[in-house]
Amino acid sequence: MKSTGRYLVLIALVAISCVVVEMLWRVKSQVSDTVRRQQSVEERKARFDVLMKERREERLTLARMRAKMNEELKKMVDAARAEMGAKATDEEIKKHLEKNPEWVSLYKKAEDLGRALADARGKTMKIMREYKDVATAQPSEESDLK
Numbered sequence: 001m002k003s004t005g006r007y008l009v010l011i012a013l014v015a016i017s018c019v020v021v022e023m024l025w026r027v028k029s030q031v032s033d034t035v036r037r038q039q040s041v042e043e044r045k046a047r048f049d050v051l052m053k054e055r056r057e058e059r060l061t062l063a064r065m066r067a068k069m070n071e072e073l074k075k076m077v078d079a080a081r082a083e084m085g086a087k088a089t090d091e092e093i094k095k096h097l098e099k100n101p102e103w104v105s106l107y108k109k110a111e112d113l114g115r116a117l118a119d120a121r122g123k124t125m126k127i128m129r130e131y132k133d134v135a136t137a138q139p140s141e142e143s144d145l146k
């Protein structure tokens with residue numbers, strides 16, 4: 001009878017050891033999963049920061065180029081207005097400028113830049129939606145362009 005009791009105690013100790021090992025294994029797995037997720041979040045945050053910096057630089061460059069073209073267009077309009085006189089209407093000035101191939105070319109380039117700027121903003125929003133888990137607390141970049 002004594003040996004049966006010892007075997008039962010031994011079996012109980014082995015069972016308890018198995019349960020403890022199983023619990024430790026689960027804890028280790030949870031910790032490693034948490035660490036892996038944290039590293040993944042940090043990597044996504046770093047990638048998001050790089051992408052947003054690239055998009056911001058692209059948008060600022062496009063906005064500067066468009067502003068310069070708008071200034072040149074304004075100078076051309078002012079020169080045409082001075083040439084045609086104060087009584088000239090906006091429609092007359094527009095018709096006069098449309099005859100100037102330089103103005104037409106510059107105007108089309110400005111329109112293309114406007115579309116490119118809108119596309120860049122769209123790409124920025126797409127990136128923010130894709131990385132919304134790490135994109136929280138990012139400052140509004142639209143104010144940088146105004």
